[in-house]
Amino acid sequence: MKLDLPKGNAAIGQSGGPTAVINESLVGCVKALRKFTQVKKILGMRHGVNGLVKDQLVDLGRMNKEHLEKVATTPSAALGSSRDKPDAEYCQQILAACQKHKIRYFFYIGGNDSSDTCRIVNELAHTSGYDMRCFHVPKTVDNDLMMSDHCPGFPSAARFLAQAFMSDSLDNASLPGVKINVVMGRHAGFLTAAAALARGEGKDADRNGPHLIYLPEVPFESERFLADVERVYSRLGRCQVAVSEGIQNAAGAPVVTTLVQGLDRDTHGNVQLSGVAALGDALADLVKKNVKTASGAAVRVRADTFGYLQRCWPDPSPIDSAEARAVGKFAVQLAMKGELSGSVAIIRKSSKPYRSDLKHIELGDVAGKTKHMPPEFIDGHCNVSKAFIKYCRPLVGELPEMVRI
Amino acid sequence: MKLDLPKGNAAIGQSGGPTAVINESLVGCVKALRKFTQVKKILGMRHGVNGLVKDQLVDLGRMNKEHLEKVATTPSAALGSSRDKPDAEYCQQILAACQKHKIRYFFYIGGNDSSDTCRIVNELAHTSGYDMRCFHVPKTVDNDLMMSDHCPGFPSAARFLAQAFMSDSLDNASLPGVKINVVMGRHAGFLTAAAALARGEGKDADRNGPHLIYLPEVPFESERFLADVERVYSRLGRCQVAVSEGIQNAAGAPVVTTLVQGLDRDTHGNVQLSGVAALGDALADLVKKNVKTASGAAVRVRADTFGYLQRCWPDPSPIDSAEARAVGKFAVQLAMKGELSGSVAIIRKSSKPYRSDLKHIELGDVAGKTKHMPPEFIDGHCNVSKAFIKYCRPLVGELPEMVRI
Numbered sequence: 039m040k041l042d043l044p045k046g047n048a049a050i051g052q053s054g055g056p057t058a059v060i061n062e063s064l065v066g067c068v069k070a071l072r073k074f075t076q077v078k079k080i081l082g083m084r085h086g087v088n089g090l091v092k093d094q095l096v097d098l099g100r101m102n103k104e105h106l107e108k109v110a111t112t113p114s115a116a117l118g119s120s121r122d123k124p125d126a127e128y129c130q131q132i133l134a135a136c137q138k139h140k141i142r143y144f145f146y147i148g149g150n151d152s153s154d155t156c157r158i159v160n161e162l163a164h165t166s167g168y169d170m171r172c173f174h175v176p177k178t179v180d181n182d183l184m185m186s187d188h189c190p191g192f193p194s195a196a197r198f199l200a201q202a203f204m205s206d207s208l209d210n211a212s213l214p215g216v217k218i219n220v221v222m223g224r225h226a227g228f229l230t231a232a233a234a235l236a237r238g239e240g241k242d243a244d245r246n247g248p249h250l251i252y253l254p255e256v257p258f259e260s261e262r263f264l265a266d267v268e269r270v271y272s273r274l275g276r277c278q279v280a281v282s283e284g285i286q287n288a289a290g291a292p293v294v295t296t297l298v299q300g301l302d303r304d305t306h307g308n309v310q311l312s313g314v315a316a317l318g319d320a321l322a323d324l325v326k327k328n329v330k331t332a333s334g335a336a337v338r339v340r341a342d343t344f345g346y347l348q349r350c351w352p353d354p355s356p357i358d359s360a361e362a363r364a365v366g367k368f369a370v371q372l373a374m375k376g377e378l379s380g381s382v383a384i385i386r387k388s389s390k391p392y393r394s395d396l397k398h399i400e401l402g403d404v405a406g407k408t409k410h411m412p413p414e415f416i417d418g419h420c421n422v423s424k425a426f427i428k429y430c431r432p433l434v435g436e437l438p439e440m441v442r443i
Numbered sequence: 444m445k446l447d448l449p450k451g452n453a454a455i456g457q458s459g460g461p462t463a464v465i466n467e468s469l470v471g472c473v474k475a476l477r478k479f480t481q482v483k484k485i486l487g488m489r490h491g492v493n494g495l496v497k498d499q500l501v502d503l504g505r506m507n508k509e510h511l512e513k514v515a516t517t518p519s520a521a522l523g524s525s526r527d528k529p530d531a532e533y534c535q536q537i538l539a540a541c542q543k544h545k546i547r548y549f550f551y552i553g554g555n556d557s558s559d560t561c562r563i564v565n566e567l568a569h570t571s572g573y574d575m576r577c578f579h580v581p582k583t584v585d586n587d588l589m590m591s592d593h594c595p596g597f598p599s600a601a602r603f604l605a606q607a608f609m610s611d612s613l614d615n616a617s618l619p620g621v622k623i624n625v626v627m628g629r630h631a632g633f634l635t636a637a638a639a640l641a642r643g644e645g646k647d648a649d650r651n652g653p654h655l656i657y658l659p660e661v662p663f664e665s666e667r668f669l670a671d672v673e674r675v676y677s678r679l680g681r682c683q684v685a686v687s688e689g690i691q692n693a694a695g696a697p698v699v700t701t702l703v704q705g706l707d708r709d710t711h712g713n714v715q716l717s718g719v720a721a722l723g724d725a726l727a728d729l730v731k732k733n734v735k736t737a738s739g740a741a742v743r744v745r746a747d748t749f750g751y752l753q754r755c756w757p758d759p760s761p762i763d764s765a766e767a768r769a770v771g772k773f774a775v776q777l778a779m780k781g782e783l784s785g786s787v788a789i790i791r792k793s794s795k796p797y798r799s800d801l802k803h804i805e806l807g808d809v810a811g812k813t814k815h816m817p818p819e820f821i822d823g824h825c826n827v828s829k830a831f832i833k834y835c836r837p838l839v840g841e842l843p844e845m846v847r848i
Contacts, residue, residue, distance in 0.1 A: 345747030
């Protein structure tokens with residue numbers, strides 16, 4: 039730690055997929071920075087480091103408080119986001135832009151790629167003798183950052199999914215059939231797992247959907263999937279399925295490529311099928327062709343791919359809003375204390391009532407690493423464990439009560 | 444009108460696609476029927492007339508009030524719904540079941556098919572001399588019933604869509620590209636049109652999405668669509684599109700069949716593409732192949748098909764909840780007044796503040812008919828008019844405020 043704090047400007051950027059609460063982190067940073075006397079200007083990068091290297095910066099120091107609070111509760115990255123994954127040369131440009139704009143404090147709100155950008159820029163600054171402190175502010179609906187109990191953005195997306203599966207399970211009970219819902223999360227199954235919260239804890243919990251949950255962490259087998267659907271359908275006359283967009287077969291190949299391979303090579307029409315909607319349709323088709331009712335009739339099968347609504351729905355988890363704000367503030371406080379770099383982890387202190395603390399971790403602890411659903415959160419090949427429910431339930435806030443006749 | 448009211452039982456059913464407020468109508472009926480001394484039992488049909496003819500009936504007269512109120516605020520048809528479109532023989536079975544169960548009052552909550560079932564059963568009862576009074580209680584997210592200002596279920600689905608497009612427009616602004624969202628409504632464009640509410644009325648209204656809106660009422664031309672996307676993209680660097688699942692070409696063919704026709708005949712793979720997700724993917728593919736950035740680079744294109752979440756999202760419009768309750772009650776009051784049959788229309792008295800009345804209409808006024816977006820609600824080939832906004836805005840309730848930097 040180095041308490042001789044440099045005077046200069048601060049820059050903040052947002053990166054990766056937006057979330058419902060990523061602007062809480064932005065506003066948490068900005069408000070804390072305003073109290074930081076070493077900081078002159080607070081510069082917002084338009085579309086992350088892409089805007090930084092192109093001089094597309096916005097002065098956040100002068101924005102009035104009322105507007106700032108409205109930004110905080112607005113979903114999606116207010117500064118604009120970026121999917122750029124800077125290489126060594128790009129990072130040199132970032133450093134040059136920081137020097138040009140006298141940026142001494144660098145804050146980057148994002149996932150594991152963003153923390154890696156932070157790490158590289160931080161090292162470059164250090165080796166070139168430029169005193170700049172780089173901090174990563176965690177954000178990802180995928181919940182796949184190491185060291186942290188969970189990631190800002192995840193609880194709100196999990197809240198959306200819990201409500202989506204609750205409503206959709208009643209829709210499926212109303213017009214029975216097999217319903218397949220494809221959930222975000224290419225590598226980690228946390229969001230798909232959150233669908234399980236829709237079952238509730240009442241007497242209907244084991245009748246309520248989702249009845250089957252397929253995670254990217256568990257190899258997917260089509261034959262076993264069909265047997266699962268048939269088993270549930272014959273018991274309940276319906277079946278609601280939660281499936282991660284990232285499910286893989288035993289060889290590690292994405293299931294969507296194994297089911298729709300012929301279509302990628304199709305060149306005679308206008309249509310080149312792409313995107314995740316194809317997985318839901320392909321699985322629905324598989325069920326239509328292979329699962330019949332007891333009397334041999336066709337089963338009603340539908341698929342929905344929940345898509346981008348999951349990450350920015352304007353009904354955030356209150357805990358998520360508060361924590362997202364707090365991690366932004368905490369990162370600035372680390373800088374004020376003289377820390378040279380770092381990221382922030384959320385440490386759970388208790389689940390009932392829910393309480394958490396924040397902790398300073400190293401950039402290298404999170405940079406470029408992916409956390410997966412741990413084995414204790416997974417129950418068999420198509421369910422989550424009670425431990426996962428216990429972990430996830432406190433994060434999403436109050437859920438509507440839904441009753442059946 | 445015949446004030447000599449028969450004594451007997453009442454039956455209530457729910458039919459067609461469920462909505463967020465269809466149980467309000469159910470509870471509105473049940474609570475009103477409890478005050479109706481001529482009625483002995485209040486029977487709920489499981490899965491509409493399907494349950495009636497199979498003796499799957501549930502006694503709604505004894506359910507306690509607290510449970511009933513929880514049912515009212517639960518989305519999706521609590522009795523179960525049905526897609527059956529009864530023919531003459533089926534309607535004979537319905538009448539026979541009504542006679543067997545001494546049903547003198549028949550209430551059917553649903554869309555235009557359900558009102559047609561009501562009409563046929565009513566006529567059969569009349570010609571066979573069985574005194575039974577049949578009432579249709581309107582419900583449809585499609586908003587396509589004649590005679591009514593709007594239909595219960597539509598305001599809540601419109602509210603979902605307004606919020607979905609608001610959030611998604613910010614997502615699209617954050618990571619710019621072309622975003623295509625496919626909306627429910629096979630024949631009528633009201634729901635797709637409701638996306639326009641996402642623009643708001645502030646200074647950003649003409650920058651906010653949706654930038655293009657394609658309705659089933661306006662013939663869709665692929666070349667014109669591509670030119671539209673290119674025009675918006677070159678102006679804003681992004682483009683959010685609302686498209687109805689039911690868009691048709693000039694010859695009246697669904698666009699999805701013109702774009703993915705080759706795939707329907709594909710028999711060599713496991714995948715038979717089906718469902719509406721294919722339309723979004725096909726349109727996205729069309730844009731990918733034909734629209735480039737100013738520098739000739741590929742444009743980021745994504746499609747989401749909002750699917751079933753639209754109709755049962757657990758955040759109903761308060762006006763919709765109240766009106767759905769009221770139409771159920773009103774239908775029972777018609778019966779109590781001695782009316783022999785009918786449906787209920789919502790008549791708007793004023794928009795600011797919003798006020799409405801209910802009106803008794805004939806079953807034949809709505810049965811089997813479809814209302815489309817009137818020409819005054821449509822602006823050109825890819826937008827809605829101010830008149831539509833004025834019509835729709837009061838129905839959806841308060842929307843979150845979202846601000847940009």
